[in-house]
Amino acid sequence: MEAIEKFLRGFSRFQQQYFSDSQSLYDSLRAGQRPATLLIGCCDSRVDPMLLTGSEPGDLFVVRNIANLVPPCTPDAPPGVSSAIEFAICNLEVARVIVLGHARCGGIRALMAPRQKLADTDFVGRWMKIAEPVANEVKRNLAHRSEEHQHKACELASILHSLDNLLTYPWLKERVEKGLVKLHGWYFDIESGALMAYSPRQQQFLPLVCPLERRG
Template sequence: MRDLEKFIAGFSRFQENYCREDGLFQQLRESQHPSTLLIGCCDSRVDPALLTGSDPGELFVVRNIANIVPTCTPDAPPGVSSAIEFAVCSLQVERVIVLGHSRCGGIRALMDDVVVDAETDFVSRWMRFAARAKAQVRRELAHKTPQQQRRACEMANILCSLDNLLSYPWLRRRVEAQQLSLHGWYFDLEEGALLAYSPRQQAFLPLVCPLDRTVHIGHRG
């Protein structure tokens, strides 16, 4: 019950901040005009609006286990694909960010071949959409530790999702017309840092570096 009370109190603060007559929702109640589609993971530690300091109306967010974008096929899962279509074709967002993160439970399940329930096995069935990233890591980094392989797969999965976005013809057309940009971001939970994929360097490079946790001890007189 304490959690529910906390959530209700949180909504009351939200209402006070955003729903007054001069609040943000007076502008947003008729329509939304987000500039960015962010495809992120369901992980409770990785809230896109909190991480980016975004107000309501700034991000159109799609979240699923392991921030996966399936390839555009007639039998692609419609939940993710329809959200991408709506953001790109109807809202005409200016950019798409695929946001992955370290310690991803979905990637761990993929790499460790975890089956949650043999009867349903929803997680494993979903994670098959990231099989290409797993195969690449197994092939190229077979000599690395399981932890290193999982981290590499988290990053490879972001790149696979970016590639899969280009399989949607209406999205690809907007990218080619330079009306839409694609970005791959990686949130390092351990370091509290944000990395972005650089196609030129073919590597994830710091956008926001880790905090300096060095303890400075002053000289005693």
């Protein structure tokens, strides 16, 4: 019950912050949402997009899944993520899409070093097949590097793979080509606290926010 009580205390703080004034933020949000950004992130409990970006309610339209993957636009694409992308682009008309990956991703580790499946359904294994081409390429090209290096390379490459898959959705590709939507690939380094972003011009991830110097 301690966890539940923590959640209830947290909701009380949220309530005080957003509903105590006569003119609250939610007064403007009751009629509907108009976020300018779709963020596709991981389910990992350490990587909360709202917390990481300091966003307010209504700022982000968030889709979270194992390893922040985007399936390609095919007739048999998993409808959960694809429908959220469609709604954000076609209904909410967001101006940007951010794919936010992170270090120490459990989904990527499971993909790089698969173990015996724990259930007959194997939902995780089936989902991670989206990034299987990336894992195979990393293993082939970086076979001489350490396991940790390969895992990080796969985390970064899977972000780019998801960005490529976004462009398989015709209505999204059209908006990107017209300059109506911008695509961004971000990487949160849990170990250092840094935020990286992919630079198409330099074809590498560069710091957006550098790590802090730790005292002691």
